Amino acid sequence: MNSVTTATTNRGRPGYAREDVIRxxxxxxxxxxxxxxxxxxxxxTLGVSKSAIYHHITSKEEILVEATDQALEALFDVIEEADATPGTAEDRLAAVISGATRVLCEKPENVTLLLRLRGNTEVEKQILERRRLITRRFIxxxxxxQEEGAVRSTLDAGMVARLTFGMINSLVEWYRPxxxxxxxxxxxxxxxxxxxxLAAR
Structure with a gap:
């Protein structure tokens, strides 16, 4: 699913773990x-030489990919879990909303980074395309x-999805674990x- 190559080796150096450098x-x-x-x-910021960082990370892009992957993969997992949720379309939509909320609460820094990307590099464009895929699935x-009658059919599905996601995404501004x-x-x-x-009237 991910078209961006991510380095997964745990090159290390005493003082900082690779996860600490990324965080x-x-x-x-x-x-x-x-x-x-x-x-x-x-x-x-880390108090080390520039060359010391390369014992952990090969490039700034690698950090960006790995950090946003943590948010994206968690959201894709939410989509898959919702797809497998038994019951009605309303139940599945509720599962997506609930799961996305949980991801935003648990990974606020990663999601904040994801939301602030503007697509100025090829790597960023690939990440944003994955983000748009999540939005399309939410729609x-x-x-x-709407087809089931649980959400008003007079509302545009894309608008509803984006407004709802916008409300959930705002959690990164104020929610504290x-x-x-x-x-x-x-x-x-x-x-x-x-x-x-959104209840049908």
């Missing part, structure tokens, strides 16, 4: 912008629920909240 890099990308963050700037779930609502609780609340506004 800190993602934080820098989100703070300063992907294009504005150089490998030299990342080395300074399909909405359309099926250490707050009063757990990811599990919020993932149960969100489908009910959405359907109150």
């Amino acid at each position: 800190i890099a993602v934080d820098q990308f989100n703070t300063h912008g992907y294009e504005a963050t150089s490998m030299g700037a990342l080395a300074t 399909d779930f909405v359309a099926s629920a 250490d707050g009063p609502i757990s990811p599990e609780e919020l993932s149960e609340i969100m489908p009910d909240f959405v359907f109150r506004g």
Whole structure:
């Protein structure tokens, strides 16, 4: 499913694990912008030489691919699980909404990076195409629920899907895992909240 080549070797160096380098890099990308963050700037943040980073990572693009893959693969898993959900089209749409909410709560930094990409490089364009595929699949779930009568047929399925995804994506701006609502609780609340506004009349 992924057309972008991702390095999976765990080249290591004492002091930082590869996962730590990626996590800190993602934080820098989100703070300063992907294009504005150089490998030299990342080395300074880590307190190591630039050459030391290459014991962990081959390029900035590799970090971008691996970090966004974590969000994308989790969302594709949600789509597959929803497809396999027994019951009605409404049940499957609710499963997508619930699952996407959980992913946003559990991987906010990765999703933030994914949402801020603009397609300025070939690697970014490939990542964005995968993101658009998820949106198209979400539209399909909405359309099926409309055919069933669970969602108002007078609404455009694409608009409904994008508005709903926009609401879920906004979680990266305010949700805190250490707050009063757990990811599990919020993932149960969100489908009910959405359907109150989309219920057929």
